[in-house]
Amino acid sequence: MSLSGKIRPQYKALAPKSNAGFTLIELVVVIIVLGILSVVAAPKFINLKSDAHHSVLQGMKGAVSSGNSLVYSKALIQGKETQAVASVDLGASIGSTLLAYGYLPTSLQFLPQDTKSLGPIDRVIFNSITTALNIDATHLTSTDEVVMSEWGIMTHEPDSYISFVPRGLSVDSLCLLEYTGVNAQGDEPMLNVINQGC
Numbered sequence: 001m002s003l004s005g006k007i008r009p010q011y012k013a014l015a016p017k018s019n020a021g022f023t024l025i026e027l028v029v030v031i032i033v034l035g036i037l038s039v040v041a042a043p044k045f046i047n048l049k050s051d052a053h054h055s056v057l058q059g060m061k062g063a064v065s066s067g068n069s070l071v072y073s074k075a076l077i078q079g080k081e082t083q084a085v086a087s088v089d090l091g092a093s094i095g096s097t098l099l100a101y102g103y104l105p106t107s108l109q110f111l112p113q114d115t116k117s118l119g120p121i122d123r124v125i126f127n128s129i130t131t132a133l134n135i136d137a138t139h140l141t142s143t144d145e146v147v148m149s150e151w152g153i154m155t156h157e158p159d160s161y162i163s164f165v166p167r168g169l170s171v172d173s174l175c176l177l178e179y180t181g182v183n184a185q186g187d188e189p190m191l192n193v194i195n196q197g198c
Helices: 024-077 113-118 121-133
Strands: 086-089 096-099 137-139 151-156 161-166 176-180 190-194
Touching: 024 086, 024 096, 024 121, 024 161, 024 176, 024 190, 096 121, 121 137, 121 151
Parallel strands: 137 151
Antiparallel strands: 086 096, 151 161, 161 176, 176 190
8 A cells, every 4th residue: 555645744843932932911910919919918027017016025025934943032032022122142253233032122111221322212222133143134214215225124112113115116116125123022023025116
């Protein structure tokens, strides 16, 4: 049988496609998809700053709690945990600090008259806390003052609590740690994270 009577298939070489780029519709679809992704992802990135502030406050809460345990142990060893205000030696590298019933003070209302020469009570409280915790802090004098150092500490001496404010914020920002000390033997200090403005 001969193949001459049959039609042979014709093979043509495919013409190469031109490299003209994306079509307008493809570009519009890509832009829409990127827009949707940015709307979905942006809040997660924006919220990272809030999470960072909250984590910093939780870290300070742990540091104050641990610091209180250590200074109370020192006061207990030196037999000064029952005194309303006592100067406790924390060690050669740290020095001594004033404690109230063995804890970091927030009020020194029972400060003896002969020690009033140490300066204003809020300054004495600030110095006691920064010495015991060994932190870089600024003594805040107004609630709208923005913290430029690692921490800002504002004493609320008549109300017997202290605000720890992280860098870049103020007390008014409502992103802070409140520490309430003890006013009587047997009391426990309280720590409260306020993160409404973080």
